[in-house]
Amino acid sequence: MKNIWIDKLKEKGMRITAQxxxxxxxxxxxxxxxxxIEVYDLTRQNHPTLGMVTVYRTMECLEELGLLQKVHQDSGCNKYLKVKEGHNHLLICRGCGKAIYFEGLDMEMQFEGIAQQHNFNLEDHWLQLNGLCQQCQASGR
Amino acid sequence: MKNIWIDKLKEKGMRITAQxxxxxxxxxxxxxxxxxIEVYDLTRQNHPTLGMVTVYRTMECLEELGLLQKVHQDSGCNKYLKVKEGHNHLLICRGCGKAIYFEGLDMEMQFEGIAQQHNFNLEDHWLQLNGLCQQCQASGR
DNA sequence: TGTATTATTGAAAATGACTTTCATTATCAA
DNA sequence: TTGATAATGAAAGTCATTTTCAATAATACA
Structure with a gap:
């Protein structure tokens, strides 16, 4: 996983720095x-000189490369999750934030039908289920 | 519509001001x-002395009263749309922003099934279809 | 391997959205 | 009509994010 990301950065002609x-x-x-800020804190545990600016710039690059995507939640709209190509159906835990790309629902045709009813040209969709994972239920959140 | 909102504000004991x-x-x-900022600009056309602070405070109240809800889009996560109770399936135009609450898809059972597969306790969901409405297609966006 | 080029870094300053403060003003119950 | 007090808006404050820029480090190439 990490190596794929590094290779993509290289492909784009970007330099691979320790940061x-x-x-x-x-x-x-x-x-x-x-x-x-979470990436900043986590990364600084092993790399204490890292600057916040570098975090912002790197995350921006990773998003442009299609490796990260924004996840919108009421708790904040500045959260980024690794992309799983072709899978935009997410299950997210309100407690711990764990995100799972799920499969098994094929609703493209139904979505297309709804769009046509309203004379829309459908481009994409976003489906997100929110709940509590087993651990967070057990810990009584 | 407007009167219902005003009544709800009154019910909460809030004063009805011109702003x-x-x-x-x-x-x-x-x-x-x-x-x-859009609400500010639009409202100031007929009410030029309005302050931005009042816009923020009023929109916050309206959200708390369940009359407005946040809509998350890449173009910004600070947009608010009037709520249509019990309808959280949205079709939004990328061009003009028009938002339509649609019905006709009953997927609660399927969503519940997905959640169970992953041992999640499902709380709510968000489904949004993005595309181009007829007018925006015609105007070649 | 050494070196030149230039992308990257991080501190500091700037920006911009939003919030807080507070004196003034306006609503509305009595 | 009046008084209690909620609401307003200007100004200052906060905080996330962006920009600037001199110093540093990665990579291509001699």
């Missing part, structure tokens, strides 16, 4: 959407 | 999600 590698480490391994 | 009425006018009639 970028550390940020990629955190984000490519996280199963929850993270905001810049 | 609040003007803001309610704009938001209760808009068929697209608006951000505070």
């Amino acid at each position: 970028r590698e550390a940020i990629v480490d955190i984000l490519s391994q996280s199963d929850k959407a993270l905001e810049p | 609040r009425e003007a803001i309610v006018d704009i938001l209760s009639q808009s068929d697209k999600a608006l951000e505070p």
Whole structure:
């Protein structure tokens, strides 16, 4: 996972710095959407001189490369999650933030039908289920 | 529509001022999600002394009263749309922003099934279709 | 391997959205 | 009509994010 991201950065002609590698480490391994300040804090545990500006710039690059995407939640709209190509159906835990791309619902045809009813040309969609995962239920959130 | 909103404000013991009425006018009639600065600009056309602070405070109240809800889009996560109770399935135009609450898809059971597969306790969901409305297609966006 | 080029970094300053403060003004119950 | 007090808006404050710029480091190439 991490290596794929690093390769994509290289392909784009970007230099591989220790800072970028550390940020990629955190984000490519996280199963929850993270905001810049969280990435900053997590990365600084192993790389204490890292600056916030570098976090912002690196995350922006990763989004442009299609490796990260924004996840919108009431708790904040600045959270970024690793992309799973072709899978934009998400299940997110309100407690711990764990995000799961789920499959098994094929609703493209129905969505297309709704769009046609309203004379819309459908471009994409976003489906997100919100709830509490097993651990968070057990811990009584 | 507007009167219902005003009544709800009264019920909460809030005073009906000219500013609040003007803001309610704009938001209760808009068929697209608006951000505070847009509400400010629109409202000031008929009410030039209005302050930005009042816009923020009034929109916050309207959200708390369940009359407005946030709509998350890449173009901004600070847009508010009038609520249509029990309808959280939206079709939004990328061009003009027009938002339509649609019905006809009953997927609660399927969503519940997905949640159970992953041992989640489902709380709510958000489904949004994005595309181009007829007018925006015609105008070649 | 050494070196030149230039992308990257991070501190500091700037920006911009939003919130808080507070003196003035306006609503509305009595 | 009047008084209690909620609401307003200017100004100052806060906080996330962006820009600037001199110093540093990665990479291509000699």
